[in-house]
Amino acid sequence: MEPSAxxxxxxxxxxxxASGPAxxxxxxxxxxxxxxxxxxxxxxxxxxxxxxxxxxxxGLGKSTMVNTxxxxxxxxxxxxxxxxxxxxxxxxxxxxxxVIEEKGVKMKLTVTDTPGFGDxxxxxxxxxxxxxxxxxxxxxxxREEVLITRKRKIPDTRVHGCVYFVPPTGHWLRPLDLExxxxxxxxxxxxxxxxxxxxxTLEERAEFKQRIQEDLKTHxxxxxxxxxxDQDPDDxxxxxxxxxxxxxxxxxxxxxxxxxxxxxxxxxTKWGIIEVExxxxxxxxxLRDLLIRSHLQDLKDITHNVxxxxxxxxxxxESNRPALSPLNGLPGKGEGSSNL
Ligand SMILES: Nc1nc2c(ncn2[C@@H]2O[C@H](COP(=O)(O)OP(=O)(O)OP(=O)(O)O)[C@@H](O)[C@H]2O)c(=O)[nH]1
Ligand SMILES: [Mg+2]
Numbered sequence: 595m596e597p598s599a600x601x602x603x604x605x606x607x608x609x610x611x612a613s614g615p616a617x618x619x620x621x622x623x624x625x626x627x628x629x630x631x632x633x634x635x636x637x638x639x640x641x642x643x644x645x646x647x648x649x650x651x652x653g654l655g656k657s658t659m660v661n662t663x664x665x666x667x668x669x670x671x672x673x674x675x676x677x678x679x680x681x682x683x684x685x686x687x688x689x690x691x692x693v694i695e696e697k698g699v700k701m702k703l704t705v706t707d708t709p710g711f712g713d714x715x716x717x718x719x720x721x722x723x724x725x726x727x728x729x730x731x732x733x734x735x736x737r738e739e740v741l742i743t744r745k746r747k748i749p750d751t752r753v754h755g756c757v758y759f760v761p762p763t764g765h766w767l768r769p770l771d772l773e774x775x776x777x778x779x780x781x782x783x784x785x786x787x788x789x790x791x792x793x794x795t796l797e798e799r800a801e802f803k804q805r806i807q808e809d810l811k812t813h814x815x816x817x818x819x820x821x822x823x824d825q826d827p828d829d830x831x832x833x834x835x836x837x838x839x840x841x842x843x844x845x846x847x848x849x850x851x852x853x854x855x856x857x858x859x860x861x862x863t864k865w866g867i868i869e870v871e872x873x874x875x876x877x878x879x880x881l882r883d884l885l886i887r888s889h890l891q892d893l894k895d896i897t898h899n900v901x902x903x904x905x906x907x908x909x910x911x912e913s914n915r916p917a918l919s920p921l922n923g924l925p926g927k928g929e930g931s932s933n934l
Contacts, residue, residue: 641693641700643750644890645731649724649778650759651770652710654789657681659757660705661848664692665859666871666882681848684709687727703886706753712770721774728753728782732905739906752902754893755818755885756782759789760806760841764798767809775815781901783818783893785884786810791843791876792861792868799843806841819889823896836884842877845870 646663648656658681684707691704706727711720731751738748758775760767767775778784786806791799810817817840824830847861847870860869870878885893 638698638700640747641702642894643702643704644886644894645689645704645706645751645754646885647706647708647724647728647753647756647782648759649708649756649774650710650789651712651761652683654710654759654761655846656710656759657684657707658846658848659759659844660690660707662846662859662870662878663705663882664690665848665850666878687723704751717770720770721777725777725781728756728778729905732902733909735902736906736909752897753782754890754897756784757881757885758784758786758817760786762788762790762793762802764794764802766805772809772813772815775810775817776813779815779817781905783820783896783901784815785818785881786841787877787881788841788843790845792845792863794843803839803841803843807837818893818896820896823900836889839877839880842881842884844878844881845876846878 648659650656661681687706687708689704689706691702694701694703708724708727711717714720731753735748735750735752738745756778758771758778760771775784775786788794788799788802788806794802809815816822819833819836821830821833821837824833845861845868847859847868849859849862850857851860851862851867852858853860853867853869858867858869859871860867860875869875873879
């Protein structure tokens with residue numbers, strides 16, 4: 595019989611080998627891990643942006659939480675005792691940015707505070723301004739990305755994490771919260787928290803947390819960290835532990851008090867001081883660690899690869915239709931505000 599014309603399958607290269615010029619193979623240590631140092635140096639030079647948003651009903655402590663975040667270990671924004679001002683009701687979307695530098699790594703942290711909803715008799719569409727804001731940031735990024743001459747680094751104002759404040763009712767999630775989170779979770783990473791957790795006992799907190807988890811499951815609301823995006827069994831294990839604890843029961847405070855000779859951020863009550871940075875008192879440290887420490891890059895990756903990507907696809911499909919303005923045209927009035 596004639597020898598088969600099908601070429602023999604190429605042998606898989608051993609893991610320790612790399613192809614050199616003209617197909618020769620280099621065995622032994624190549625040193626590719628040096629790329630990690632290069633990536634690190636690049637990130638240190640350029641720095642990075644990270645954007646968080648707080649959303650929820652009026653009076654749940656969103657603005658207080660923004661201050662808590664900045665005054666806590668994140669940036670240790672100086673606060674003068676006795677100079678505290680009462681936080682006014684938030685009436686418009688407003689962002690606060692701090693550049694934080696640690697061991698040569700620079701992070702531009704922006705927290706966007708939003709007006710609370712729930713004051714109106716009819717709260718229908720109260721999510722519109724929030725969804726509009728989130729989509730506007732995707733649109734901004736997209737417009738920069740499709741330019742022929744692009745900036746080397748596109749300014750990133752996209753919301754990487756949206757902290758949703760659940761009122762501490764101790765019951766179930768309200769239809770308004772369910773609907774809001776359902777809509778949000780389709781376009782952004784949602785991290786739900788139980789607001790003003792100091793108003794619940796420890797048992798109430800645990801029960802409420804469980805009910806919220808059940809509610810989210812029943813209504814197929816996929817909050818961060820989404821199970822679908824776990825990359826490997828290690829990831830799954832770590833994220834499962836976080837999912838058990840979500841929503842974090844948080845307490846916010848922007849005043850410092852003296853406790854055992856140390857200044858701590860907390861709420862002073864008749865019975866003592868609730869220290870917001872003390873894990874025995876509340877889960878604010880877990881929230882802060884998830885956002886700013888352990889899952890920061892993952893939040894950015896999911897925002898870029900999943901949420902922004904689906905916005906981009908929908909928007910480009912839309913702009914291919916003749917009735918709509920092309921993306922590279924000048925932004926028209928009201929453009930970028932579509933509630934895609
Ligand atoms: N008990 C308790 N009170 C809190 C907590 N956080 C904030 N507060 C108080 O709740 C009130 C409202 O806080 P804000 O931070 O203004 O609430 P907000 O969600 O920004 O309200 P809007 O701007 O109207 O949406 C203030 O008196 C705060 O001191 C908390 O964790 N526990
Ligand atoms: Mg506010």
